[in-house]
Amino acid sequence: MTLLQDRPAKALDDTAAAPFLADSQWRDRLYSNGWVPSLGGRLEVIEPATGQVLTRVGRAGREDVAAAAAAARAAQPAWAALAPDARQAVLLKAAALLADKAGEAAPWIMRETGSVEAKAAVELEHAAGFVRQAAMMATEAQGLLLPSSEGRLSMARRVPLGVVAVISPFNFPLVLSIRAVAPALAAGNAVVLKPDPRTPVSGGFLIARLFEDAGLPAGLLHVLPGDAEAGDALCRDPNIAMVAFTGSTAAGRKVGETACAHLKKVALELGGKNPLIVLDDADPDVAASNAAWGAWLHQGQICMTAGRILVQQGLHDALVERLVAKAGQLPVGDPTTGRVALGPLISQAQLERVHAIVTDTVAAGATLAAGGTYQGLFYAPTVLTGVRPGMRAFDEEIFGPVAVVAAFADDAEAAVLANRGDYGLAAGIITSSVGRGMSLGERLDVGHLHINDQTVEAGPHSPFGGMGASGNGSRISGPANLDEFTTWRWTTVKPAATPYPF
Incomplete structure (x- = not known):
């Protein structure tokens, strides 16, 4: 094995060099109605290539999850009522910011995940594509006109779920977080994101910074790095309507069991062989x-x-x-x-x-x-x-x-x-x-x-998901997003109320 490892340690907390992703913003903190101290303690983020501490962030506990979910539910109705093109504008600005800040974001992806430079570049490019695709979704047709009896208008319309919890893994932390966060927001939901505790910056705080600068109203996106305690709390919280999980099959089974027991919609994207x-x-x-x-x-x-x-x-x-x-x-x-x-x-x-x-x-x-x-x-x-x-x-x-x-x-x-x-x-x-x-x-x-291709393929326009132990039949991205992050509401309208036999 040819091993290349001769880099001297260099911190990523120099605010002059990286004002957009300054370590001082999140040290010992979470993102929940701004950068706030955590109630659940703190986490050290270790660079796998060197074993050195990259940064230190807040660790979300059950109280942090409860506060964030309640705040998200309170903020969500006003966001859903906003004109679709206004939501779209926020997402397009976030996508443009991501492209502009790629040079600052790439080192975090490389050093948190052990990613080579080319993989980090592809991840950043794809992530911006996922946000742009979600932005277009905000102004797509949202329903259907249904057959009905004479004198009655019948329609089926896609409406937001409320608050969507996103639990994402370490391997492609930015893409596997933002591909759920962006369409959930585009559909009018609020989001509570729990990135893997090993990749809280590239899988979470980078996204918080993007939407913060893009003008997303307060309370709609919360980023809570944490371990299994935080994930379990999200699956149980009464203010959470849906859990979108990406990770191992073993962990996905636990998420599905707990969330379904609390009557939540669940999307599981799991492992593969x-x-x-x-x-x-x-x-x-x-x-x-x-x-x-x-x-x-x-x-x-x-x-x-x-x-x-x-x-x-x-x-x-x-x-x-x-x-x-x-x-x-x-x-x-x-x-x-x-x-x-x-x-x-x-x-x-x-x-x-x-x-x-x-x-x-x-x-x-x-x-x-x-x-x-x-x-x-x-x-x-x-x-x-x-x-x-x-x-x-x-x-x-x-x-x-x-x-x-x-x-x-x-x-x-x-x-x-x-x-x-x-x-x-x-x-x-x-x-x-x-x-x-x-x-x-x-x-x-x-x-x-x-x-005539290998197996590692994904993109913003293609429905992604598997069968059996690879998922629960859910799909994400492209045409699947509206189905995934909204629900149907059937509405009928008559010109005036009419009497019934009773």
């Missing part, structure tokens, strides 16, 4: 490039990561040879030291889990063809071959830079292996025959299907 199927008519060089990107991008810490690379037997050895060569050439290290391909994993616990899956799978009979080593939180790009169902690397979501390769004989076996397990998020198929790829794709139980 996404198959990338390489058919024997594919170009091996192109297929290996897709497999490497899909398996190792952002250290494999993406729900859409190519978790199983299924290769037809005739192409198997050629693809493995190319993957192993790529693994040996990709530099790993601190993303702020220079141009590296992979940064650190998010935590020691995650590194230990990744390594345990690799070692257990090898012990079960798989072959370690590349990688399987680490320094600090830097895990080398890894290739496992001969992986079969029943081995941990085949069955479990790894969330690390591990390419799991399994061979198959024909298209029927490929479909069986791809569908094995409870997940159903994304799939990719690499082939020189689009018709063959489409036919195989129709047999896969996934929410996203990509013919």
Whole structure:
């Protein structure tokens, strides 16, 4: 493993260098009707590449959640009553600000998440796109005229839910927060956002600053970094109408159970064990490039990561040879030291889990063809071959830079292996025959299907979500947003009231 890590420590709290994201604004604080001290204590934010403290923020406890949710509910009706083009203007200004402040935001994404520079740039670009898409949603048609009896007007209209809680993860903290925050606001809701406590700035306070400067009225957006206590409080609070959660399947089950018990709408976007199927008519060089990107991008810490690379037997050895060569050439290290391909994993616990899956799978009979080593939180790009169902690397979501390769004989076996397990998020198929790829794709139980592409794909205009253990059937982004963040109200109108028989 080529490890690059020689950067001297540099703080990110220099207000002269970064006035928009000055550490002094949020130190030991939350964003809830302004920057306020927290009642739940404080959190230290650790840079995974160095182990150093980046900043310190407030930790939201149950009292903080209750106060924020009540304030959001009080503020929401006036926002919903505002003209749609006025709400749209706020979101468009926030999107423009995000593009303008990308240079200040990128270092926070890199240092909080271990992201390489290119991934941070894409995240910022996509985040601005999600806000612009949400802004357009504010002025879309909001309902339908329904058939009715003579003398009566019947209509169905989309109306806000009230207060939406957003719980977001560490891996793409800005995108996975703002893709829910922005459309929820556009639809006329207020929002309480709980970013992952490891990424409170790029996943939360950056968004607070954007909407603060964009002119969002007070009380409509609250940012409460916190742990499971805060998440549980959001799921139970009577002022919260909906919980939109992105994260692990295990945590999502708890969120769904608690929120549904309190009769809230719940949207769960969870994990994946996404198959990338390489058919024997594919170009091996192109297929290996897709497999490497899909398996190792952002250290494999993406729900859409190519978790199983299924290769037809005739192409198997050629693809493995190319993957192993790529693994040996990709530099790993601190993303702020220079141009590296992979940064650190998010935590020691995650590194230990990744390594345990690799070692257990090898012990079960798989072959370690590349990688399987680490320094600090830097895990080398890894290739496992001969992986079969029943081995941990085949069955479990790894969330690390591990390419799991399994061979198959024909298209029927490929479909069986791809569908094995409870997940159903994304799939990719690499082939020189689009018709063959489409036919195989129709047999896969996934929410996203990509013919001649790898599995890591998302965008502001496309409905995102999975099946089974990958989610509860909800979708987010593009045409799904109006369904997700509003509810139907049926209204009938007669010119005058008329008597009934009683």
